[in-house]
Amino acid sequence: MxxxxxxxxxxxxxxxxxxxxxxxxxxxxxxxxxxxxxxxxxxxxxxxxxxxxxxxxxxxxxxxxxxxxxxxxxxxxxxxxxxxxxxxxxxxxxxxxxxxxxxxxxxxxxxxxxxxxxxxxxxxxxxxxxxxxxxxxxxxxxxxxxxxxxxxxxxxxxxxxxxxxxxxxxxxxxxxxxxxxxxxxxxxxxxxxxxxxxGPREAEMTKVLETNFRHVNIALVNEMAVACHDLGVDLWDVIRCAETKPFGFQPFRPGPGVGGHGVPVDPGCLPYSSRTPGHPLRMVSLAQEINDRMPSYVIQRCATLLNEHGKSVRGARVLLLGVTYKPDSADQEAAPAREIATRLMDMGAQIDYHDPHVLDWRVRERPVPRADSLYEAAAAADLTVLLQQHRTYDLQGLAVKAQLLLDTRGATPAGAAHRL
Structure with missing residues (x-):
């Protein structure tokens, strides 16, 4: 038919x-x-x-x-x-x-x-x-x-x-x-x-511009997050203030890394031809480098927080919250959670996870234990790391229950957790 x-x-x-x-x-x-x-x-x-x-x-x-x-x-x-x-x-x-x-x-x-x-x-x-x-x-x-x-x-x-x-x-x-x-x-x-x-090239380049615009601006705030932490500046308050400007600014927020299906593209790399324009988008390459570093930075912050509370990463129980690439979705495409879990495991940590949208999660082809009771798991963990802020999470209640909470999304109330 x-x-x-x-x-x-x-x-x-x-x-x-x-x-x-x-x-x-x-x-x-x-x-x-x-x-x-x-x-x-x-x-x-x-x-x-x-x-x-x-x-x-x-x-x-x-x-x-x-x-x-x-x-x-x-x-x-x-x-x-x-x-x-x-x-x-x-x-x-x-x-x-x-x-x-x-x-x-x-x-x-x-x-x-x-x-x-x-x-x-x-x-x-x-x-x-x-x-x-x-x-x-x-x-x-x-x-x-x-x-x-x-x-x-x-x-x-x-x-x-x-x-x-x-x-x-x-x-x-x-x-x-x-x-x-x-x-x-x-x-x-x-x-x-x-x-x-x-024409077709303009339509194709529109997608490149839209994706790279997001990628570059996320890289900027990711760098700002690292710099602000080192300087003792509250980046989340900076963003809150900056977004009140009615022109010339669009707010982006940092996180533990980038994921999803929209990948940054450098049109200087044309796989169907040996001829390239000769002008690669250096800003995109730099943004990729910065965003690729964020999982490592999250690991560094985890280790520092545990150390400040008299604990080592080796042997620590770490609970990861939200393993998808965007909130309120089950899609895990290129989500940074898997790399973060892998690195923590390599350092000797015991990893559990919780995600209302993901009932089975594997790292290196091995199943990761899923927490049945979120609050009980957070209370038992040496460190809880919020990687994705799903709508169902009561972050204020979670901050009370968790022994130690690292919020990589700036979603918890001010002062309730350690923020990225």
């Missing part, structure tokens, strides 16, 4: 798009080369931690959503949106393997007049220099003439109840003006506002 839309890649990008499309009455098929997500979805379960709930998945299925591993379905749609993962490799360049696999599967079945959109986070030039050749070679069609090609990078913020899919403007850059308009007509059914970029 033909569908209006094929979403390729049923992960943290693809599933919210499917949800929005089904809610808008768009007949949607979801394709993934990995059979596991499709099997989980057919069973009414989410294949991605911290994404949609089981009830939301069931509503999508009852609304006509069809997850499949059959690539034949891709040749029967009007619009195909590629949401393949593009993680950073060990050399910190973007891995386009999954994107290439998706492009080849689509190309073999691509029909004239289809609109193809790339939502994956990629370096500028990927749509034209990497995706376009794969689609053209595999289909025998020409982008911009026989089919429409555009980039519309995802702007998801999982768990955000204020900025939903519909209320977040969608940036679209097409290979031609007709490509842009075709993609805009599709997204106009899902979002309240469509923003037209000059």
């Amino acid at each position: 033909p569908a209006d839309l094929a979403v390729i890649g049923l992960g943290h990008l693809g599933l919210p798009l499917v949800q929005a499309a089904v809610a808008a009455g768009i007949d949607t098929v979801g394709y993934d080369t990995d059979p596991r997500p499709c099997a989980e979805l057919r069973a009414g379960r989410t294949p991605v931690e911290g994404s949609l709930t089981a009830s939301e998945i069931r509503r999508m299925l009852s609304g006509g959503f069809r997850p499949t591993t059959s690539a034949a379905e891709l040749g029967r749609v009007r619009t195909a949106v590629i949401c393949s993962p593009t993680p950073l490799g060990p050399d910190r360049t973007v891995n386009l393997t999954a994107l290439g696999d998706a492009a080849r599967a689509l190309a073999a079945r691509l029909r004239p007049h289809t609109t193809v959109v790339l939502e994956s986070a990629v370096p500028p030039g990927t749509t034209e220099n990497f995706l376009r050749p794969l689609l053209e070679e595999g289909s025998g069609l020409t982008a911009g003439r026989d089919f429409h090609l555009a980039c519309s990078p995802s702007r998801l913020d999982p768990g955000n109840r204020t900025h939903t899919y519909a209320s977040t403007p969608k940036v679209i850059g097409g290979l031609t003006s007709a490509c842009t308009e075709s993609a805009a007509a599709f997204y106009g059914r899902l979002t309240d506002k469509v923003v037209r970029a000059r």
